[in-house]
Amino acid sequence: MYEIVMPQLSDSMEEGKLIAWKKSVGDAVNTGDVIVEVESDKAIMEVQSFKNGILKEVLAKEGDVVSVGEVIARIETAESAKTKQKAALQEEKEVPKEQKTAVEEKVVEQPKPEKKEAAEEKKSEPELQKVVPKHLSKEFSNGISPKARVKAAFYGVDTEKVLQKSAANVLHVDDVQAYIKEHYFTPKALQLLDEYGLDIAIFELNHKIDATEVQEYITKHETPLPKKLSQMQKAIIANVTASAQKPVYHLFEDIDAKLFLQNERYSITAWLIKIFSKVMMTHSAFRSRIINDGVSVSPNASISVAVANEKDLYMPVVKDANRCSVAEIAEQLATFKTKLQSNSFSTQDMQGSNFGISNLGMLGVERFDAMINKEDSTIAAIGTLQDDKISVTLTADHRVINGYEAALFMRDVKKEAQNSLNFKE
Amino acid sequence: MLYREALNRAIDEVMSVDETVVTLGEDVGLYGGSFRVTEGLVEKYGEKRVIDTPIAELSIVGNAVGMAIGGLRPIAELMTGNFSLLAFDQIINHMAKLRYMSNGKLTLPMVVRFPQGVSKQLAAQHSESYEQMLSAVPGLRVLSVNDVNYAYHALKYAILSDDPVVFIEHELLYNKKGEVDFTQELDPFKARIAKEGSDITIVSYLKMLDDVMLAVPEIEKELGCSCEVIDLCSLNPIDYATLSKSIEKTSRLVMVEEDHKTGGYGTQIIAWAAEEMFYALDAAPLRLAGEDVPIPYNRKLELASIPTPESIAQKVIEWGRKNDV
Numbered sequence: 177m178y179e180i181v182m183p184q185l186s187d188s189m190e191e192g193k194l195i196a197w198k199k200s201v202g203d204a205v206n207t208g209d210v211i212v213e214v215e216s217d218k219a220i221m222e223v224q225s226f227k228n229g230i231l232k233e234v235l236a237k238e239g240d241v242v243s244v245g246e247v248i249a250r251i252e253t254a255e256s257a258k259t260k261q262k263a264a265l266q267e268e269k270e271v272p273k274e275q276k277t278a279v280e281e282k283v284v285e286q287p288k289p290e291k292k293e294a295a296e297e298k299k300s301e302p303e304l305q306k307v308v309p310k311h312l313s314k315e316f317s318n319g320i321s322p323k324a325r326v327k328a329a330f331y332g333v334d335t336e337k338v339l340q341k342s343a344a345n346v347l348h349v350d351d352v353q354a355y356i357k358e359h360y361f362t363p364k365a366l367q368l369l370d371e372y373g374l375d376i377a378i379f380e381l382n383h384k385i386d387a388t389e390v391q392e393y394i395t396k397h398e399t400p401l402p403k404k405l406s407q408m409q410k411a412i413i414a415n416v417t418a419s420a421q422k423p424v425y426h427l428f429e430d431i432d433a434k435l436f437l438q439n440e441r442y443s444i445t446a447w448l449i450k451i452f453s454k455v456m457m458t459h460s461a462f463r464s465r466i467i468n469d470g471v472s473v474s475p476n477a478s479i480s481v482a483v484a485n486e487k488d489l490y491m492p493v494v495k496d497a498n499r500c501s502v503a504e505i506a507e508q509l510a511t512f513k514t515k516l517q518s519n520s521f522s523t524q525d526m527q528g529s530n531f532g533i534s535n536l537g538m539l540g541v542e543r544f545d546a547m548i549n550k551e552d553s554t555i556a557a558i559g560t561l562q563d564d565k566i567s568v569t570l571t572a573d574h575r576v577i578n579g580y581e582a583a584l585f586m587r588d589v590k591k592e593a594q595n596s597l598n599f600k601e
Numbered sequence: 602m603l604y605r606e607a608l609n610r611a612i613d614e615v616m617s618v619d620e621t622v623v624t625l626g627e628d629v630g631l632y633g634g635s636f637r638v639t640e641g642l643v644e645k646y647g648e649k650r651v652i653d654t655p656i657a658e659l660s661i662v663g664n665a666v667g668m669a670i671g672g673l674r675p676i677a678e679l680m681t682g683n684f685s686l687l688a689f690d691q692i693i694n695h696m697a698k699l700r701y702m703s704n705g706k707l708t709l710p711m712v713v714r715f716p717q718g719v720s721k722q723l724a725a726q727h728s729e730s731y732e733q734m735l736s737a738v739p740g741l742r743v744l745s746v747n748d749v750n751y752a753y754h755a756l757k758y759a760i761l762s763d764d765p766v767v768f769i770e771h772e773l774l775y776n777k778k779g780e781v782d783f784t785q786e787l788d789p790f791k792a793r794i795a796k797e798g799s800d801i802t803i804v805s806y807l808k809m810l811d812d813v814m815l816a817v818p819e820i821e822k823e824l825g826c827s828c829e830v831i832d833l834c835s836l837n838p839i840d841y842a843t844l845s846k847s848i849e850k851t852s853r854l855v856m857v858e859e860d861h862k863t864g865g866y867g868t869q870i871i872a873w874a875a876e877e878m879f880y881a882l883d884a885a886p887l888r889l890a891g892e893d894v895p896i897p898y899n900r901k902l903e904l905a906s907i908p909t910p911e912s913i914a915q916k917v918i919e920w921g922r923k924n925d926v
Contacts, residue, residue: 322882322883
């Protein structure tokens with residue numbers, strides 16, 4: 177059973193007035209839900225639940241003045257329901273008895289709320305007395321770890337209070353930390369601290385700190401919101417870092433784009449994939465990649481294409497592009513776009529290429545060079561159209577392709593771009 | 602490269618550049634060393650620099666002390682830790698003290714190396730560990746290395762150092778495989794973090810460290826925690842800085858060693874933690890060591906007398922559960 181007590185909302189607060197119940201007996205309660213409003217000597221505050229469960233009992237009515245630390249409500253959590261079942265089976269010592277009576281009473285109480293109060297007040301005191309010595313007696317407690325003592329002393333926390341709340345035999349530093357968190361912060365405030373990776377030590381712990389106060393700190397200090405890297409981002413980082421290790425060189429070329437313009441039905445990327453894949457078939461080095469101690473040459477030309485939006489970057493592969501018509505290539509590029517939008521690329525989509533292409537021409541980039549994708553040996557970076565020409569920067573891995581081969585390759589690509597036969601389909 | 606090959610390489614490299622380096626001991630020459638650490642050296646450097654001696658440990662170390670005083674850099678090999686006891690007068694009264702007692706007029710740039718510990722059914726007179734005694738001798742440096750790379754670098758450092766060094770090996774480590782980074786600059790007095798972790802600091806050295814590493818996956822699985830494993834490497838001086846940094850992080854300390862529990866080497870680490878790290882600890886430290894019995898010959902009893910991967914895992918898990926790890 178999880179107990180909600182009258183919180184100490186400021187250092188000077190000794191008792192609080194119960195303003196309004198926000199949940200009734202029998203209601204389901206989620207972590208962070210407001211259970212009750214109480215008034216301290218300064219302000220009205222909301223008391224939130226730190227656990228999920230069902231509100232089983234309320235021990236004070238609206239308008240009552242209750243001492244700090246006194247139980248005002250009990251919530252049955254999944255855990256406590258379990259232990260109760262166990263206890264019923266085993267009939268052990270004090271704890272189960274308490275729970276039992278509590279349950280029995282509840283049945284009697286509900287129809288007669290007036291009597292309940294009187295009975296409750298009597299009940300709650302001896303209960304507390306029972307709990308305290310149980311944890312502090314040597315028999316049950318192995319004590320407090322040195323580190324927990326230091327932490328408690330640092331924050332001025334009374335370890336006896338923590339022991340009352342903890343079920344552990346020995347008080348460890350985590351118990352103190354948990355106590356401090358629960359005691360001085362609202363669940364929503366803790367959530368914020370967690371999100372922003374803030375340490376509780378930045379706050380002066382002499383009152384209950386709520387989400388608004390944490391938010392104020394965040395706004396005032398312009399605390400950046402840390403974001404974890406997605407799996408995708410991690411993969412990209414690994415890829416480009418590996419790519420940066422490759423011994424590369426660049427060829428800066430321009431390709432005649434007149435025929436591309438005359439055949440606008442398909443995109444420049446589609447045409448380029450068609451032409452690159454065709455030329456790759458006569459330059460085996462461009463179909464090669466290094467695997468362990470050897471070079472493996474693919475029988476066909478597969479080309480990876482950089483597909484990106486503001487968020488993600490993928491390098492899906494047009495497989496065996498040399499066997500595809502421009503129409504088929506264009507169709508594949510279209511599916512890549514759909515998959516990008518729906519985030520539905522599979523790992524298979526990204527495999528099997530030897531050559532990459534990245535086109536930023538449509539965004540107005542004149543010329544750039546690209547990082548070679550994964551195991552590819554080359555990548556062509558395509559710039560924007562200018563004076564009927566487009567810039568192509570070829571980045572090649574010198575371990576696989578030497579400059580002479582690359583020059584021959586680009587010469588053939590330029591030739592093919594002017595060959596109108598390619599564009600008759 | 603094997604552990605013994607790394608040691609061989611270290612001796613070989615130093616001998617090839619420094620003519621004052623000699624090695625002596627039983628069977629170090631023609632036989633290549635009882636554990637093949639000095640293999641091939643007599644062929645390369647001749648019998649004057651790789652010296653086979655009689656079975657007389659006190660005279661081996663005594664000769665080495667004399668050589669060191671005379672300006673050589675001797676490496677004395679003893680066949681096993683238990684036999685080093687015969688040489689303790691030379692090691693403790695002479696090797697460790699002459700520099701101090703001569704007000705620095707004498708330096709003893711020498712190394713005494715020997716394997717120790719439980720191997721396999723070598724019984725009580727061939728299986729014991731003496732690092733606790735030797736670490737207690739001011740004036741000596743005691744290195745005891747688990748890692749192959751560290752073995753190479755630490756032995757090389759020991760030979761070239763002007764301090765007298767006791768270099769403790771373990772019979773079961775000689776065939777351990779590992780990579781050696783020959784270009785590395787390595788401080789042999791700095792502890793090695795064998796595995797990083799956040800919840801338990803496990804300190805060990807020599808062969809026990811391998812057993813700890815074998816036990817760690819089970820511990821981490823059962824306790825749902827991560828262990829940081831520290832290889833002390835140097836037993837005197839001790840790299841307290843690395844230890845305290847780790848304990849500050851994990852708040853929990855486990856010490857694992859093969860020698861006998863009473864008066865064993867780990868008492869120093871635990872005592873230090875109690876003195877210096879008390880308020881950083883979130884649980885009482887755990888110390889796993891050999892039983893206070895002569896090492897039995899019977900294999901089952903032999904294994905029962907020292908920590909094994911299984912017993913380490915079991916005891917750390919038990920301790921961890923008790924301490925809410």
